[in-house]
Amino acid sequence: MKKLTLLLMLCFSPCALSDGLPDLGDNSQSILTPQQERQIGQQNVMQIRASKQYFDDPEINDYLNQLGSKLVENSAEPSLGFEFFVLDDYNINAFALPGGFIGVNSGLLLTVQSESELAAVLSHEIAHVTQHHLARMVAGQQGDTLTSLAALAIAILAARSNPQASQATMVGMQAHSMQKELNFTRAHEQEADRIGLDILQKANFNVHAMPEFLDRLQKATRLLEGNMPGYLRTHPITSERVADIENRVQKQPYRLIPDSLDFQLARAKLISLQKSAADAVTYFSDALGAQKFGNPLTQRYGLVGALLRNHEISRATAELAILHNQIRNDAVAQLSPMIETLTGRVKRAAKNDADSLIFYAEAVKKYPQYRALIYDYTDLLLNSNQAETAVKLLTEQIVRHPSDVMLYNLQARSYSMLGKAFEQHQALAYSYAWKGNLHAAIEQLELAKKAGGSFYQMSIIESDLKELREMLSANKK
16 A cells, blocks of 8 residues: 555645636636645645644644534535644634635634634634635636645635735735735625534534624724734624624524533643743632632643643642542543543653553543544553554554654654664654655655665655655645
């Protein structure tokens, strides 16, 4: 099986994109093909992964994808492979890229006051994708070649993630006129609102959350003296649009939908990570002491994590015991993999590897696709000289998550311990390729080639090297 070819053909292959655009005779023909949209979006996501902007936290990204999947199931294209990811950016914004890739700034995750508000934002972005608004904007740039399509995709990303920087990104692309094309039209926004509300309702969230969130952003804007949140810049809102949303939701009864525990835990983790370890300990200790707001279970989760970061292992162990006492009376909390992951990390910090191995083996059986647990368990296995077990676990996980860079890095580390140089360099090549670093991927494949392997293995390497070099040449053009 040509693993690298299968993994990357949708990400880099230039032959699937024609130099010209589709016939613009009617609406259906003015949209890029789904494969073209996916390629443009995937290339941008790989650039994000290689940048400091990407928030590389598997728990928060997995939570966002869990919520997003629930919404996508109720959309017009439930089979489209959506991917949701977080940017380490405390500006309030979210954006959609072609092909079903949706980014959310950490600032927005901290600004929303309920899970329904976050779901409202994601539903709106999902609607932009299912209605192919971005594809229409790209297709509308008549005469574009593959090169300019890629440049336009980068400009879309810049405009959505950092509107103030988008103009610099579009040097040589008639920045001012292009920026107008990048902004969604009023019709696009109203259509995304209408369809997003329908998705929100079908997924059993509070539809009133959408106007409440926008209203709060508008009020905050007035206090910021013109420093408008990025979300309002890239999703222009008018009084007419607000009125339309409010009229639609007024027809629906107001239902208070409780937030999921994972939503609360993800926010607690984000709050902790935006502070220094010592400040986070103080913050959650004060919140628990006051007991005037928030969920005590969530606050203690945040405190245990902060104590770990601050190397207060004994106190973290004691607070974790209190947390588990709280959990015993909460059936929902008993099913949270985030709490399982935190428990495992406290055990590891206490240097009880034998107990930790038993714990992780059971936790991974319980949550076989939870990547934070997989990462930690594999690392523990390798530290305990159980590389064969680690390889078996990682191979199974890569089938489930074929674009996960961390899994390939752990796999390379496992093969290194086993003295399997060929497999080590091959795994590193896939890791670099998924981050868009084709030069490093080629270098690793060359090292694998020198290490030597079976005839079958060497034929795969030769095929992968040929394709990567073709991709590199196409990208340069």
